Amino acid sequence: MVKVATEVLSDDMLARFDGRTAGYDRDNAFFAEDWEELKASGYLLVAVPESFGGTGLTLDDYAHQVRRLAYVAPATALATNMHCYWTGVAADLMRMGDESCRCVLELAEQGEVFCALHGEAGNDLPLLLSVSTASRREGGWDISGHKIFGSLGPVWTYGGFHAMDASDPDHPMIVHGFVQRDSPGVQIIETWDTLGMRATQSQDTVLDRAFVPDDRIALVCPAGFAGAGPFQLGVFAWGLMGFSATYLGAAKRALDLTIDQMPRRTSIALATATMAHHPEVQHNVAAMRIAYDAAEALLERTCTDWTNGVQHADWPARLVGARHFVINQCYDIVDRALDLTGGAGAFKRHRIEQLFRDVRMGRFHPGNRLLAPEVVGKLCLGIDPDAPPRWG
DSSP: OHHHHHHHTOHHHHHHHHHHHHHHHHHTOOOHHHHHHHHHHTGGGTTSOGGGTSOOOOHHHHHHHHHHHHHHOHHHHHHHHHHHHHHHHHHHHHHTTOOTTHHHHHHHHTTOOEEEEOBOTTOSSTTTOOSSEEEEETTEEEEEEEEEEESSTTTOOEEEEEEEEOSSTTSOEEEEEEEETTSTTEEEEOOOOOSSOGGGOOEEEEEEEEEEEGGGEEEEEESSGGGOOHHHHHHIIIIIHHHHHHHHHHHHHHHHHHHHHGGGOOOTTOTTSOGGGOHHHHHHHHHHHHHHHHHHHHHHHHHHHHHTTOOOTTHHHHHHHHHHHHHHHHHHHHHHHHHHTTTGGGSTTSHHHHHHHHHHGGGGSSSOTTHHHHHHHHHHHTOOTTSSSSOO
């Protein structure tokens, strides 16, 4: 299976992507040429089961391919993950006998492109709570809200969303579904001019009573952790591990560039040796390598356990904790890499400069440094994460 996936994401393709990455970043442009190659190669179907025309990769093999792609083009890897994770969730649910997301696989086979419309200002618990509204009407739901960080802005055709039905204030429900881009009431607003991951073109999406028919609704469940089940866990697994794999691939590139550069850097204080012989360079490179190995081991173990169906009772804590740890290690790796450039990394022409900015975006994803300790700590201590007051 990995051989098939390597053919879908060939070394020649990756070399071309590598050559285009800096230009997309500089121009704040979507990775259009990469996108066309990925579509043509079948990469967008790698997590889709073979019965639906895909490659059928499971999470462990998929995460490996994400790391290969992110090594040369982090933004391309991050944005395509938003599509692929929906197909991975749908595939895993089908394996469990749950066809609630079958439409995702059918539409992906037809060439439709999915994005994630979970980000919302004023909501730090995406997927579980929402400031967007869902109102029931005959045949489906009217969805309203302002979504942010909608990657694949120029090309997505269906947006995976969640919104809250508060018609019964004592029992609010979360509606999960897929809204078609060309539906009345869907507007894309171009806001994307950011620190890093610029080529993702993750624009805002405003939904104004956009109608979603019942056959595009995956789940209606109680708000909060009380409603969490296989669907939400699947999104956490494929989404968060895909994010983690992306940033780990970028961090590996920073580590490799540093190791390559240090034996060629010189100092007047080191008359016969290079900076590779500087004890603090050795210290920092060692710390980078140790951080990488630890993050890689946790990511691979988590993805392998998920793929093998290991029944961990604490999967939410494991997934959120793994995402938190891996991306924090990636931060440390690129921080040290920038330090070791000796000032050269301040210039746009230096690849470490872009990697430093791209990896900075990792902490904005769900399960950040504010939320992850709360979720993991409460679950470990047996505290109901839905119980008020949330803090204190």
